[in-house]
Amino acid sequence: MSARRPFEPEQDGPLLSAYVDGELDADDCVLVDHWLADDGRARTEVERLVRLKAFTDHLVLREAPKEAWDEFGKGIYRRGERGLGWTLLLVGIAVVGGFMLLRLGIAILTAAIPVFVRVGVFVGATGGLILLISALRQRIFARKRDRYDDVQR
């Protein structure tokens, strides 16, 4: 239950908004009615809110054109198809690439090539591995921190 108290423009604005929207309970309605009877600032604020509300109540967000919905199902199918395509492609690249790297590593270790070339390959591979781990870590970190990326129920 709201005690009767004087109107405070800064603090009580939300109550006036709720009053205009018909969202106040009976006690708060009585309180606002008193303010409206006693305080010109409350009346002015309510009048402004009513005008803005009257304006926005005559507007809606535009609907999508009908032809957009005609293509909608196909669009979803195409996206799904491409997603599957990319996944398969990446898996294939990972398998073949991994196999080739393994064969390359074995060849380098077993072939009769100068030590400095082996060292060069090792250093280059280490650099590549560091870059890969760094990129993965950044991606995982961003995913954890991204407030919009995880959908929670």
Add this chain to the structure above:
Amino acid sequence: MFLSALFPSRQPRMAANNEAGGGVPLRSDAAEISDPAAAQDHEDILRFQGGDVAGFEALMNRYRHRAYGVALGYVGNHDDAMDTVQKVFIRIHRSLDRFRAGEPFFPWFYRIVRNTALNQKRDETRHKGDCPLEWVTEPARLPSPLQAAEAEELKARLWSAIETLSDELREVFLLYTFQGLKYREIADLLDIPLGTVMSRLHGARRRIRQHLGEEEMDS
């Protein structure tokens, strides 16, 4: 004067974008779903989880317009809103298997739309937003071409004002004004106190009025 002459009475908040789902309650009981729309959602989800893809299609057909409306409020243009809705339903298709039957569908759906729309907005800058608002009751009420032009300009400025709002204020304003939710429903949906809904909505209105110019709204 001009505004009050144009808009003497309050109109329904949602004119077209509620093919269904507009009246879906935010809370429902798994054991007893009395609302027909929520019961239909429940049935379609169970059908999909039982392997019948028609359940998903029915759900999608019922909610796509609403998804578009929510997405449009965030991204501000048709192309990105449509992209968002497609991504939304792909995500829903992937995760609907794990949805607990009997839980209210709309809050879950809304969060997916919101998150997808915000990601879309962050990632896509190629589409500039035009004003996605339109009149519920136009032109019969407009007394003259000049006033019609003024009303169009005011509409564009309103959207521009909405775009300047912070995400928190904007979300509550859009949910109340264009999605037709009550304060309590918004509080439940966003998991915030009722008082916060009130203060955010009022804050949004105050900023919009400032953006439009108080004297213009008063005239």
